[in-house]
Amino acid sequence: MSFSTKKKRALTKTKYKKRCYLFIPALLYLKRIANFYSVNLQNSIKMKKLKKVAFAMSVVLCSVAYLSPVFGQDAPKLTDPEIASVAVVANQNDIDFAEIAKQKSHDKKVLEFANTMITDHKSVIDLAVALVTKLHVTPKDNAVSKQLLSDAANTKKMLNSKSAKEFNKAYVDNEVAYHKAVISAVKTILIPQSQNAELKALLEKVVPILEAHLAHAEMVQKEI
Amino acid sequence: MTPFNAIKNGIFFVIAVATFVACNNTQKNYTPQSYVVEIKDMQFQPDTITLHKGDTVTWINKDIVAHNVTQKEAAWASPTLPSDATWQKVIEKSDSYYCSIHINMKGEIVVE
Numbered sequence: 216m217s218f219s220t221k222k223k224r225a226l227t228k229t230k231y232k233k234r235c236y237l238f239i240p241a242l243l244y245l246k247r248i249a250n251f252y253s254v255n256l257q258n259s260i261k262m263k264k265l266k267k268v269a270f271a272m273s274v275v276l277c278s279v280a281y282l283s284p285v286f287g288q289d290a291p292k293l294t295d296p297e298i299a300s301v302a303v304v305a306n307q308n309d310i311d312f313a314e315i316a317k318q319k320s321h322d323k324k325v326l327e328f329a330n331t332m333i334t335d336h337k338s339v340i341d342l343a344v345a346l347v348t349k350l351h352v353t354p355k356d357n358a359v360s361k362q363l364l365s366d367a368a369n370t371k372k373m374l375n376s377k378s379a380k381e382f383n384k385a386y387v388d389n390e391v392a393y394h395k396a397v398i399s400a401v402k403t404i405l406i407p408q409s410q411n412a413e414l415k416a417l418l419e420k421v422v423p424i425l426e427a428h429l430a431h432a433e434m435v436q437k438e439i
Numbered sequence: 440m441t442p443f444n445a446i447k448n449g450i451f452f453v454i455a456v457a458t459f460v461a462c463n464n465t466q467k468n469y470t471p472q473s474y475v476v477e478i479k480d481m482q483f484q485p486d487t488i489t490l491h492k493g494d495t496v497t498w499i500n501k502d503i504v505a506h507n508v509t510q511k512e513a514a515w516a517s518p519t520l521p522s523d524a525t526w527q528k529v530i531e532k533s534d535s536y537y538c539s540i541h542i543n544m545k546g547e548i549v550v551e
Contacts, residue, residue, distance in 0.1 A: 339503065427541050
């Protein structure tokens with residue numbers, strides 16, 4: 216092979232190498248574009264699912280958020296008449312949510328759960344009223360009970376705005392969050408702060424009921 | 440029949456009759472027992488009860504909310520039991536039951 220041929224081949228190799236060096240960034244760039252479109256495509260396919268998850272998350276977060284200022288880190292100081300008022304309002308709220316469920320849901324499990332909520336919370340209210348009557352105590356409105364009422368009004372508005380299809384999940388998610396918040400409040404605020412032994416005993420009896428409701432709600436949540 | 444076979448059959452007959460009589464007497468002499476299941480803190484306490492056929496179980500609701508006692512396939516069920524109400528049943532066979540108002544509350548009856 217002549218020197219000129221060798222030189223020609225060496226030059227050609229260098230040329231190809233240079234071309235390759237140019238192609239590699241171009242290929243990487245194309246790969247990035249392809250990834251971008253692929254991710255976007257996947258996102259668009261998953262969008263509906265994500266919307267549903269976001270909706271459920273927002274319901275839960277709103278429910279937790281509306282109780283957290285009330286039952287948050289700065290535990291409010293409550294007297295027995297105020298505790299009685301909070302107990303009655305908290306129970307009545309859940310009855311009101313269940314009444315909406317009875318109007319809007321056609322799901323057997325949701326309706327059974329709602330009926331249980333109405334029966335049980337009515338029993339607790341009846342006992343609370345009987346106790347305060349016996350003790351000659353008048354339940355006293357306070358910042359906590361007022362906040363609970365106001366937040367419940369927003370929840371009722373939210374539940375009423377849902378379509379039949381969306382309602383079951385919104386209702387049950389709210390029930391899970393609501394019972395978690397109320398259990399925590401009863402255990403950490405209402406029981407420790409109640410002065411009257413009978414009121415304290417009543418609140419202690421309510422805890423397993425609320426825990427059973429939470430377990431029931433979580434069961435329904437998994438099934439719908 | 441050989442004398443040996445006749446003796447053998449006779450012994451068998453005597454044993455069979457004695458066993459029958461013994462079993463029959465045991466059955467007749469058994470006094471059905473009564474058991475109590477408390478419904479307390481949203482649980483059946485005890486949640487499993489072991490007894491003999493013919494024994495009676497009394498459920499008593501010590502909770503502040505109403506409950507019931509429902510066989511798992513609804514073959515039998517108590518009425519709704521308000522607070523402090525009781526309900527009795529003579530047990531014929533092993534069964535699982537629950538409270539149809541609070542579906543997480545479950546109990547078991549084991550007949551020995």
